[in-house]
Amino acid sequence: MAAGILGALLGLGGGVFLVPFMVLALHLPMRHAVAISLVTVIATSSVVTSIRMGRSLVNFRLGMLLEVATTAGGLAGGVIAIMLSQRTLQRMFGLMAVASAFAMLGRLEKRNVIVASDVDTGRLGGRYHENESGGVVSYRVKRVPVAMAASLAAGSLSSLLGVGGGIIKVPVLNAWCGVPLRAAAATSAFMIGVTATSGVVIYYGRGDVIPWMAAATALGVLAGSRTGFMMGERAKAKWLKLLLAAILAAVGVLMLARTR
Amino acid sequence: MSDIAAERLERWLGRILGVGAVTSTSLLAAGLVLQLVHVRPDVADTLTHAGLIILIATPVARVVASVVDFVMSRDWIFTALTGLVLVILLGSLLVAIR
Numbered sequence: 565m566a567a568g569i570l571g572a573l574l575g576l577g578g579g580v581f582l583v584p585f586m587v588l589a590l591h592l593p594m595r596h597a598v599a600i601s602l603v604t605v606i607a608t609s610s611v612v613t614s615i616r617m618g619r620s621l622v623n624f625r626l627g628m629l630l631e632v633a634t635t636a637g638g639l640a641g642g643v644i645a646i647m648l649s650q651r652t653l654q655r656m657f658g659l660m661a662v663a664s665a666f667a668m669l670g671r672l673e674k675r676n677v678i679v680a681s682d683v684d685t686g687r688l689g690g691r692y693h694e695n696e697s698g699g700v701v702s703y704r705v706k707r708v709p710v711a712m713a714a715s716l717a718a719g720s721l722s723s724l725l726g727v728g729g730g731i732i733k734v735p736v737l738n739a740w741c742g743v744p745l746r747a748a749a750a751t752s753a754f755m756i757g758v759t760a761t762s763g764v765v766i767y768y769g770r771g772d773v774i775p776w777m778a779a780a781t782a783l784g785v786l787a788g789s790r791t792g793f794m795m796g797e798r799a800k801a802k803w804l805k806l807l808l809a810a811i812l813a814a815v816g817v818l819m820l821a822r823t824r
Numbered sequence: 825m826s827d828i829a830a831e832r833l834e835r836w837l838g839r840i841l842g843v844g845a846v847t848s849t850s851l852l853a854a855g856l857v858l859q860l861v862h863v864r865p866d867v868a869d870t871l872t873h874a875g876l877i878i879l880i881a882t883p884v885a886r887v888v889a890s891v892v893d894f895v896m897s898r899d900w901i902f903t904a905l906t907g908l909v910l911v912i913l914l915g916s917l918l919v920a921i922r
Contacts, residue, residue: 578899585842603876605881606879606880606883607845607848607849607879608856608885609841609883610841610842610844610845610879610882611841611842611845613837613838613841614838614839614841614842614845615842617825617834617835617837617838617841617842620834622834624830624837624890625833627903628890628902628905628906629905631887631906631909632905632908632909633914635909635910635912635913635916638877638912638916639852639912639915639916642919643919644917651844657852685865706862708829727854739897748864755843755869757883757886758883758884758886758887758909758913759880760883760914761880762884763916764880765880765913765917765919765920766916766920767919768876768880768920769917769919769921770920772849773876774870775869775872775873775876776855776856776859777889778852778876779852779853779855779856779872779875782852782879783849783852783853786849795867
């Protein structure tokens with residue numbers, strides 16, 4: 565549940581906190597932790613996307629194009645995970661968490677770019693109504709190959725480490741491909757469900773999903789993400805990011821230090 | 825794709841994801857409660873597994889629905905893309921049962 569609160573505050577799935585919690589505090593093997601975390605990623609994706617429907621924030625065409633890359637990455641990651649040792653996977657997770665913490669610090673001062681409403685959106689672009697400004701935001705997707713490459717990487721990371729992969733896709737889509745932050749986050753949340761599915765099927769087949777634990781964490785994360793979402797509306801964004809980057813870095817270092 | 829067709833697809837997919845999420849979480853919650861009170865552990869197990877399978881099948885159902893929708897609107901590029909995602913998911917299943 566705490567993972568859900570933290571994850572929602574950060575705009576990430578809970579996986580990035582859930583996996584270290586299960587490995588470090590509950591002493592679960594990495595494979596079980598990743599498998600259970602992927603189950604919660606699917607639950608979060610389905611719930612969040614079904615709630616957001618009708619507001620045009622999710623760019624379906626872009627999402628469905630990039631899903632080809634995220635699921636291919638997810639399948640590859642699932643196969644590679646079978647071959648890697650517990651220790652290697654845990655180290656990879658530690659490095660990913662520390663890198664994410666730095667990436668988050670780098671984006672502290674960044675604001676969402678306001679896009680003009682009269683752009684030609686092209687075949688993949690999108691258009692949505694923004695509540696704060698009351699205007700319509702239109703955008704065109706640039707550098708599709710970059711987006712595909714990032715999605716492939718995000719997909720493999722997802723099934724190797726049990727995270728959603730939004731930590732890679734959202735900044736890339738936003739900074740390089742011209743997708744506004746909220747649309748990038750919503751489209752990523754839409755994609756992570758099917759991405760995690762391509763990985764979790766492999767774990768499930770190998771018996772790595774412990775049913776009652778997966779049930780408990782999925783329900784906990786869903787309850788937690790609701791709380792986190794409400795807290796996020798009130799808290800100051802900058803301090804929140806700073807605090808969470810610190811937690812993320814600490815978690816990463818612990819995962820690196822406590823490899824067994 | 826026209827805006828009307830896009831809206832129809834959006835509603836359709838939202839409904840699938842919503843129904844899948846509600847059904848699976850209800851089954852998981854029921855399974856968990858039965859497990860905790862130690863009544864009928866066999867039933868608890870079945871409910872939990874059913875919940876997990878529905879949860880995992882929900883995004884797959886969403887992809888299947890998109891393929892059907894793109895075929896109906898004769899959008900062959902997106903039929904091919906969503907079809908490819910389905911093939912990849914099938915690949916995962918093959919790895920899993922091997």
